[in-house]
Amino acid sequence: MRPDLLGEIFSLTADHLLLVLNAMVVAIALGVPLGIFLTRRPKARPWLLGFANIMQTIPSLALLGFLIPIPLIGGIGKRTAIVALVLYALLPILRNTFVGILGVEAAVCESAVAMGMTDGQLLRQVQLPLAARTILAGIRVATVTTIGTATIAAIIGGGGLGVFIFRGVASLDTVQILAGAVPAALIALAADGGLGWVERKVSPV
């Protein structure tokens, strides 16, 4: 361990967390409502799911490259990195919201409608609580992936633990690579464990 790296480990870890947090807040704020929208509009399904699928298949480095020249969301720095991370995190959240809601037992939804629930009541009181576990599983998968993917933000000046990794690779300094990779792995494990715990807690039945 090189004590000179210690201060930087803390500041870059905080930076990394902030990057992931920003991306996840936006991805959840987009993915969950879009997933709900898809359960109500079957015709939009192939378009939106197709878009999210395609985003996932683009290699992360290439995606950053594509984003840089785009006005408003592009350029160099954190904003572009966050946009890329959101695009990656979208699919698992969107898909799990959609699958979770459609997976609610048909007889339960039929009863709810037959008893005179409005669509909003059906969603809030029945479908979302019963799909919560599946939706959270999607958020967990997206978060863990994002923590790893966020290391490439450094290549366009987005900061985070990737700074160590790219610097280490460039200077053949294994310690620097580990200084980036180990905290990132630990954050991912902690997020997986923590969100897994939340998932079991909200289990409605």
Added chain:
Amino acid sequence: MALVEFRGVSYEIAGKPILSDVSIQVEAGETLVLLGRSGSGKTTALKMINGMLFPTTGQVLVDGKPTTAWDPIRLRRRMGYVIQEVGLFPHFTVRDNIGLVPKLEGWSGVDIDRRVDLLLERIGMPAAEFRSRYPRQLSGGQRQRVGVARALAADPPVLLFDEPFGALDPVTRLELQQQFLSLQRDFQKTSIFVTHDVREAMRLGTKIALLAAGRLDFIASPREFRSAASPEARAFLACLDN
């Protein structure tokens, strides 16, 4: 005036007729059984009463007003609905399941508690024991009892049943049928009951409407039904003999 009336109702999906020119009147206090084979259109007919489906031609009238003119939410809250799969909310307690429509209708918590306890006692499930349980902690028969209580909760004038006892063992089914008759005596509801079981139809119905391939084959009291001459009615009556 009939409480529920089918007036020349036809229904088709993609050109395929499911119901053809069905006319039925259900008076207040009656139990109309819609009897028929699988695919005869009986569930479709039931779903037209609470506006889950609408006729392609003809009209279904509730309180003299076509279902298309009703606000669907208001219409449905006037009707209890019980289905074979029960459809209790797994994340709600028995109390919250039964109290659902009263809650949607804005009853106070105290009123809901009182109503739930009354109904639980009435269906033979002591409130203190069952109120806070979840559906998964109940037997199949208990779940369907709660399903019936839920349908009765906001005291709707009309009850709709879609093969509610079809998935139960014969002993439990008989118990629930007997309970249905006793509830019917006490609450004086108008019920429309879908079944393919002719014994159940004879036991519960005050009137039996036999549907065959989407057409009304025969409609009469159970007593008259015994001497019906149509081939479909004879086919069903033959089930009684063994």
